[in-house]
Amino acid sequence: MTIHCLIRGAIAAMLGAAALSPVSGTSQRTGLTSTVAQEPVRSAKDTWRQLESLACGDSQIKLSMRLDKATKHVPQASADKALMYVFESDRNRFSQIKLAVDRKWVGVTKGRTYFFVLLDPGPHYFCSDLLGDHTLLSLVVEAGKTYYLEQREVTTGPEIDLMDEEKAQIQMLMCKLSTFEEKK
Numbered sequence: 001m002t003i004h005c006l007i008r009g010a011i012a013a014m015l016g017a018a019a020l021s022p023v024s025g026t027s028q029r030t031g032l033t034s035t036v037a038q039e040p041v042r043s044a045k046d047t048w049r050q051l052e053s054l055a056c057g058d059s060q061i062k063l064s065m066r067l068d069k070a071t072k073h074v075p076q077a078s079a080d081k082a083l084m085y086v087f088e089s090d091r092n093r094f095s096q097i098k099l100a101v102d103r104k105w106v107g108v109t110k111g112r113t114y115f116f117v118l119l120d121p122g123p124h125y126f127c128s129d130l131l132g133d134h135t136l137l138s139l140v141v142e143a144g145k146t147y148y149l150e151q152r153e154v155t156t157g158p159e160i161d162l163m164d165e166e167k168a169q170i171q172m173l174m175c176k177l178s179t180f181e182e183k184k
Contacts, residue, residue: 055125057100133157
């Protein structure tokens with residue numbers, strides 16, 4: 001399943017109760033007056049910008065990636081955190097794809113590399129960035145579970161796919177662990 005922008009359920013979390021405007025009405029059957037919250041109408045472009053602001057890191061920050069060719073570190077999810085592996089399995093890619101979670105850059109992939117990050121349970125917003133082009137993802141993670149994302153470069157920019165564990169384990173065998181640091 002290719003996910004360019006997963007919005008299901010994220011709009012309510014993103015907008016919060018304060019962004020909802022009340023609507024009043026009187027029932028013709030009972031004569032009672034009630035107030036109901038109504039979501040504001042937003043364009044797709046406004047929704048995209050809002051998700052971008054929740055997901056993407058500072059675009060001015062440049063990252064440098066290093067490979068750890070020897071380590072095949074495979075941590076397990078802890079009882080209070082979710083574990084997220086992020087892969088790029090195409091060996092012929094030369095461009096770095098950065099990943100931000102909740103406005104913070106957490107890793108970089110570049111051709112058959114992977115990294116992992118521990119996340120608090122709950123909703124998170126992901127931003128995959130390839131030379132300024134973004135793909136966004138909203139995902140609710142659970143403590144104690146392991147998730148796998150594949151980043152890849154296509155002609156339209158980066159893509160993110162959720163991977164099943166079996167495919168991810170095979171990909172991990174072919175990938176090297178990547179680490180990153182901010183370029184100064």
